[in-house]
Amino acid sequence: xxxxxxxxxxxxxxxxxxxxxxxxxxxxxxxxxxxxxxxxxxxxxxxxxxxxxxxxxxxxxxxxxxxxxxxxxxxxxxxxxxxxxxxxxxxxxxxxxxxxxxxxxxxxxxxxxxxxxxxxxxxxxxxxxxxxxxxxxxxxxxxxxxxxxxxxxxxxxxxxxxxxxxxxxxxxxxxxxxxxxxxxxxxxxxxxxxxxxxxxxxxxxxxxxxxxxxxxxxxxxxxxxxxxxxxxxxxxxxxxxxxxxxxxxxxxxxxxxxxxxxxxxxxxxxxxxxxxxxxxxxxxxxxxxxxxxxxxxx
Numbered sequence: 236x237x238x239x240x241x242x243x244x245x246x247x248x249x250x251x252x253x254x255x256x257x258x259x260x261x262x263x264x265x266x267x268x269x270x271x272x273x274x275x276x277x278x279x280x281x282x283x284x285x286x287x288x289x290x291x292x293x294x295x296x297x298x299x300x301x302x303x304x305x306x307x308x309x310x311x312x313x314x315x316x317x318x319x320x321x322x323x324x325x326x327x328x329x330x331x332x333x334x335x336x337x338x339x340x341x342x343x344x345x346x347x348x349x350x351x352x353x354x355x356x357x358x359x360x361x362x363x364x365x366x367x368x369x370x371x372x373x374x375x376x377x378x379x380x381x382x383x384x385x386x387x388x389x390x391x392x393x394x395x396x397x398x399x400x401x402x403x404x405x406x407x408x409x410x411x412x413x414x415x416x417x418x419x420x421x422x423x424x425x426x427x428x429x430x431x432x433x434x435x436x437x438x439x440x441x442x443x444x445x446x447x448x449x450x451x452x453x454x455x456x457x458x459x460x461x462x463x464x465x466x467x468x469x470x471x472x473x474x475x476x477x478x479x480x481x482x483x484x485x486x487x488x489x490x491x492x493x494x495x496x497x498x499x500x501x502x503x504x505x506x507x508x509x510x511x512x513x514x515x516x517x518x519x520x521x522x523x524x525x526x527x528x529x530x531x532x533x
Contacts, residue, residue, distance in 0.1 A: 237465065239419075239421035241421065241520065241527075246421075246520060248357075249423055249529055251288070251331045252327040252333060253327075253334035253529025253530045254529070255287070255288060255329075256530050257531060258287065258324055259283050259330070259532050261532055263276055263280040263283075264338050265407075267321050267340040268316060269318060272312075272313070272317060273297050273316065274308040274311075274312040274313075279293055279294040284327050289328065289329050291325075291328075292327055293474035295307060295323065296323070298322040298324070298514075300320050300343070300510075300512075301509070301511065302440075302506075302512065303391060303437045303504045304391065304437070305443075305502060306442065306444070307445055307478075308476075309475060310445055310485070314480065316342060317342070320345055320511045321340045322337060322347075322363060322512065323337060323339075324336075324337040324484075331399040333401065334396070334404070334530050335516060336518060337516035338514075347383055351380045351385050352513040354379050354427050355376040355427060356376075358376065359375055359407070359428065359452070360519065363424075363426075363519060363521060364521070364524065365418060366418070366420070367417070367418050368416070369418065370411060370414040371413075372407055372426070374410070374478060375405065376408075376409045376410070376428045377411055385431060386390045386432075387430060388431055388506075390411045391429050393427045395422060395424050405424065407426050417522050419521060421521060423519045424521065425519075426516065426517060428514070428515045429512055431510070431511065432452040432510050433506035433510030434506070437503070437505055437506055439504060440505050441502070443501065443502045443503070445475070445477075445478040445501040446474065446492075446493070446500050447472060447474045447529055448470065449497060449498060449499050457492050458482050458483060458484055458487065459492050462489065464478075477489060486501065516530075519528075522533045
């Protein structure tokens with residue numbers, strides 16, 4: 236294998252994205268209180284990322300109670316936080332080089348569930364070094380969450396981060412698996428344990444507010460064409476929210492683009508009603524001696 240230069244521009248931009256993201260995550264988490272607007276927190280965080288010199292890598296995810304991923308406020312969303320479990324999942328890119336992080340703010344009184352995902356992430360990070368199998372990391376995550384009496388969400392995984400690619404290899408499972416990948420120096424990876432008091436499998440809900448480009452194509456409808464131009468220029472292949480589109484009828488434009496297989500949606504992923512999901516995530520760079528956590532609080 237060729238030598239990996241961890242001081243190269245690509246890794247410096249990953250570090251810069253992580254530094255911005257750590258600050259925004261911590262500040263956004265402090266804003267999550269009963270009665271506060273979901274949309275205000277999401278838009279504040281996305282704007283703060285830009286102020287600090289980055290760009291959102293995907294819309295701020297605000298997942299409530301049984302929701303695990305892909306929930307973001309709608310246009311003119313009037314939802315406010317209640318006594319709920321709130322997962323904030325936020326991403327930043329600098330010139331397409333990415334960082335991804337998540338934290339659970341528990342307003343529901345289920346602190347043990349929050350601690351389960353936090354400690355599972357700590358256990359995973361302790362194992363990371365070149366040559367470690369991703370299945371071994373998954374086993375450590377599962378062991379910690381099991382120890383709390385909860386289940387890991389087995390059909391969600393951590394993932395590699397590429398250039399303008401939000402999910403790439405290797406996958407980092409949240410349970411022990413027999414077939415896995417070996418981590419190598421220079422891998423940039425998001426590790427994200429999810430813990431739940433439910434079954435441990437999430438399914439797709441009906442809500443869909445996040446989309447991403449599949450392929451460019453010819454579009455007859457003017458509004459859909461305007462939306463596509465913005466998507467290609469601003470977001471490229473990264474996920475974006477309906478509310479980010481500067482067109483007169485964004486939902487209609489997206490429906491047309493989806494019908495033509497130009498974009499695909501990300502339905503909200505959720506546990507069964509009445510259960511809770513907690514999440515903790517950091518982005519790391521695998522180094523010679525272990526790993527560098529780019530999204531750690533400064």
